[in-house]
Amino acid sequence: xxxxxxxxxxxxxxxxxxxxxxxxxxxxxxxxxxxxxxxxxxxxxxxxxxxxxxxxxxxxxxxxxxxxxxxxxxxxxxxxxxxxxxxxxxxxxxxxxxxxxxxxxxxxxxxxxxxxxxxxxxxxxxxxxxxxxxxxxxxxxxxxxxxxxxxxxxxxxxxxxxxxxxxxxxxxxxxxxxxxxxxxxxxxxxxxxxxxxxxxxxxxxxxxxxxxxxxxxxxxxxxxxxxxxxxxxxxxxxxxxxxxxxxxxxx
Amino acid sequence: xxxxxxxxxxxxxxxxxxxxxxxxxxxxxxxxxxxxxxxxxxxxxxxxxxxxxxxxxxxxxxxxxxxxxxxxxxxxxxxxxxxxxxxxxxxxxxxxxxxxxxxxxxxxxxxxxxxxxxxxxxxxxxxxxxxxxxxxxxxxxxxxxxxxxxxxxxxxxxxxxxxxxxxxxxxxxxxxxxxxxxxxxxxxxxxxxxxxxxxxxxxxxxxxxxxxxxxxxxxxxxxxxxxxxxxxxxxxxxxxxxxxxxxxxxxxxxxxxxxxxxxxxxxxxxxxxxxxxxxxxxxxxxxxxxxxxxxxxxxxxxxxxxxxxxxxxxxxxxxxxxxxxxxxxxxxxxxxxxxxxxxxxxxxxxxxxxxxxxxxxxxxxxxxxxxxxxxxxxxxxxxxxxxxxxxxxxxxxxxxxxxxxxxxxxxxxxxxxxxxxxxxxxxxxxxxxxxxxxxxxxxxxxxxxxxxxxxxxxxxxxxxxxxxxxxxxxxxxxxxxxxxxxxxxxxxxxxxxxxxxxx
Numbered sequence: 001x002x003x004x005x006x007x008x009x010x011x012x013x014x015x016x017x018x019x020x021x022x023x024x025x026x027x028x029x030x031x032x033x034x035x036x037x038x039x040x041x042x043x044x045x046x047x048x049x050x051x052x053x054x055x056x057x058x059x060x061x062x063x064x065x066x067x068x069x070x071x072x073x074x075x076x077x078x079x080x081x082x083x084x085x086x087x088x089x090x091x092x093x094x095x096x097x098x099x100x101x102x103x104x105x106x107x108x109x110x111x112x113x114x115x116x117x118x119x120x121x122x123x124x125x126x127x128x129x130x131x132x133x134x135x136x137x138x139x140x141x142x143x144x145x146x147x148x149x150x151x152x153x154x155x156x157x158x159x160x161x162x163x164x165x166x167x168x169x170x171x172x173x174x175x176x177x178x179x180x181x182x183x184x185x186x187x188x189x190x191x192x193x194x195x196x197x198x199x200x201x202x203x204x205x206x207x208x209x210x211x212x213x214x215x216x217x218x219x220x221x222x223x224x225x226x227x228x229x230x231x232x233x234x235x236x237x238x239x240x241x242x243x244x245x246x247x248x249x250x251x
Numbered sequence: 252x253x254x255x256x257x258x259x260x261x262x263x264x265x266x267x268x269x270x271x272x273x274x275x276x277x278x279x280x281x282x283x284x285x286x287x288x289x290x291x292x293x294x295x296x297x298x299x300x301x302x303x304x305x306x307x308x309x310x311x312x313x314x315x316x317x318x319x320x321x322x323x324x325x326x327x328x329x330x331x332x333x334x335x336x337x338x339x340x341x342x343x344x345x346x347x348x349x350x351x352x353x354x355x356x357x358x359x360x361x362x363x364x365x366x367x368x369x370x371x372x373x374x375x376x377x378x379x380x381x382x383x384x385x386x387x388x389x390x391x392x393x394x395x396x397x398x399x400x401x402x403x404x405x406x407x408x409x410x411x412x413x414x415x416x417x418x419x420x421x422x423x424x425x426x427x428x429x430x431x432x433x434x435x436x437x438x439x440x441x442x443x444x445x446x447x448x449x450x451x452x453x454x455x456x457x458x459x460x461x462x463x464x465x466x467x468x469x470x471x472x473x474x475x476x477x478x479x480x481x482x483x484x485x486x487x488x489x490x491x492x493x494x495x496x497x498x499x500x501x502x503x504x505x506x507x508x509x510x511x512x513x514x515x516x517x518x519x520x521x522x523x524x525x526x527x528x529x530x531x532x533x534x535x536x537x538x539x540x541x542x543x544x545x546x547x548x549x550x551x552x553x554x555x556x557x558x559x560x561x562x563x564x565x566x567x568x569x570x571x572x573x574x575x576x577x578x579x580x581x582x583x584x585x586x587x588x589x590x591x592x593x594x595x596x597x598x599x600x601x602x603x604x605x606x607x608x609x610x611x612x613x614x615x616x617x618x619x620x621x622x623x624x625x626x627x628x629x630x631x632x633x634x635x636x637x638x639x640x641x642x643x644x645x646x647x648x649x650x651x652x653x654x655x656x657x658x659x660x661x662x663x664x665x666x667x668x669x670x671x672x673x674x675x676x677x678x679x680x681x682x683x684x685x686x687x688x689x690x691x692x693x694x695x696x697x698x699x700x701x702x703x704x705x706x707x708x709x710x711x712x713x714x715x716x717x718x719x720x721x722x723x724x725x726x727x728x729x730x731x732x733x734x735x736x737x738x739x740x741x742x743x744x745x746x747x748x749x750x751x752x753x754x
Binding site: 045048050071074075077079081082083085086087088089090091098099102131132133134147 | 648649651652653654655656657658659662666667670671745746747748750
């Protein structure tokens with residue numbers, strides 16, 4: 001569905017991505033993980049052509065993402081960032097429905113879609129007319145998810161969507177999100193630095209370091225067959241979270 | 252916005268005045284005597300059936316004479332000494348006939364002298380004159396103990412104290428420079444014994460000073476005359492005839508009396524001119540009518556210039572935010588414009604080409620359009636800068652979120668960026684509006700009307716009440732502008748942003 005072919009990218013003189021080849025399977029959740037500065041967010045932004053590769057290609061559905069195909073790709077992709085990226089001057093409803101309105105959907109169709117998304121994301125209906133500043137962090141992320149899913153995209157990209165939330169809210173949202181991903185069965189790419197979260201969401205985990213892929217596989221692969229010492233160190237540092245998930249003692 | 256469109260509609264509807272041929276435009280300089288003479292000429296022309304306007308207190312000699320040459324005014328009062336020494340100083344003219352011939356080569360006609368000579372005179376107290384038997388300046392030679400206080404300008408002029416002393420061989424040593432008004436009071440209370448005066452100064456009669464005859468003819472003649480455009484002979488021969496009839500009708504004491512009525516008795520120039528001509532004075536505006544007119548003129552200047560500035564500066568600010576290289580140039584240029592002093596900017600704008608109705612030169616010249624152009628230029632900086640800053644302050648995450656949704660650059664600008672920058676842009680517009688309310692008072696220097704006009708007249712006549720009549724409403728208007736924009740903020744700034752703390 002999504003593919004990186006020999007991608008390199010430098011930002012401000014530093015080479016952030018140093019040759020990445022990665023195929024992301026359709027209908028599953030892929031987690032990009034690694035320490036700060038490893039290039040995981042940069043890869044995600046290249047999938048939307050918010051950044052363009054210096055070398056190599058980024059493909060969407062087999063086609064390179066170009067200036068010409070960029071808009072079509074963006075309309076088929078939902079994007080959620082750390083603190084939601086909601087537009088502060090618009091209500092929750094206007095944020096979620098922005099693109100649908102822009103594309104000329106009629107009122108009934110928008111209302112029907114919002115109804116579906118409200119129940120999917122468990123967002124309270126009376127919150128729709130609130131502005132982002134009037135919502136809690138968790139509620140904002142639910143609105144951001146509604147906005148990302150409004151056009152029923154094929155791909156969902158999430159960049160540290162839960163990193164700014166406090167642990168209780170985070171726990172609820174992790175549970176809800178995984179249920180949503182499984183229910184929708186979309187091609188999902190999630191960026192995190194938390195191995196527990198990666199294990200929780202990821203059908204496949206891609207560990208990055210210094211702009212390269214270190215290891216790619218299930219959480220079991222990473223814990224039991226580390227490809228190099230760095231993987232062991234990374235896993236050990238986050239073991240307390242990772243072990244529970246890996247041994248299946250969830251919830 | 253509705254106020255602005257109203258103002259524009261009114262301007263379009265006004266158009267050129269109806270009638271056969273353009274009206275006769277009379278100009279006058281920014282001092283009382285010139286305004287009275289201008290008023291006399293205007294009412295005289297009107298009494299001969301011509302449509303005449305008086306553009307009062309336009310400025311100094313240079314501005315008046317170029318306005319006459321360019322055809323922006325048709326006639327104005329001038330002094331022969333000023334023509335010979337200032338306007339045509341390179342031609343070394345001495346007699347009135349030479350001056351008349353030199354002007355004719357420029358298409359300008361000069362009437363016969365009106366009858367008074369407004370030159371420098373030396374004034375003393377009547378007591379001193381009687382006691383010492385002073386009649387002429389040469390009588391001062393025998394009294395070296397007399398104390399002289401001259402205006403600072405007179406101390407330095409080519410025909411001032413140094414040359415006067417040489418010419419008459421005056422022995423006085425206690426001589427100093429001081430301000431004109433202080434010199435008048437110093438002479439009246441005996442601190443000095445002689446000072447320089449203008450011969451038609453109303454203060455001479457007011458204080459009862461005695462004038463000494465210039466028996467060696469040291470001072471040049473400054474005979475009052477009227478200058479008019481040659482084409483007036485063809486356009487309005489009856490008016491030219493009336494101007495010629497004015498020759499020799501105003502002698503020195505008569506002019507002093509006319510000046511006295513305005514400066515000391517505080518009658519209007521129009522009333523004094525009407526009494527002189529023996530015609531009925533034109534109807535006077537009431538206080539309310541005048542305030543309403545001034546408010547209208549002032550708002551017109553501010554609103555039209557601001558609307559134009561918003562239309563130009565906001566797009567410029569957007570370009571500046573999008574293209575950093577062009578942005579630096581744009582911000583630098585509007586910044587430089589802002590530093591040009593107001594009066595210099597007005598003078599720079601006067602020769603700018605501008606389409607006019609037939610019979611007027613196609614330049615901005617003096618008047619409303621020039622003032623609007625200047626206010627427009629001053630408004631650019633705050634609006635461009637705030638538009639630029641407002642757009643630049645939007646964080647990357649917000650802009651990327653908009654792009655990631657698939658919004659085009661244009662839609663992102665209209666739906667996301669402009670609403671987010673609205674508060675900052677509005678603050679820039681508010682700054683421009685408040686600055687404009689203040690700067691618009693300077694428009695009176697070029698006859699563009701507004702609250703600056705009573706301020707200028709008040710300064711000339713030294714009347715605090717007139718100054719306040721312009722300054723107080725202008726200050727109130729500035730405050731109201733602030734309030735208006737605070738209300739506008741509720742309408743323009745999205746509710747989601749107002750819920751946050753500002754900043």
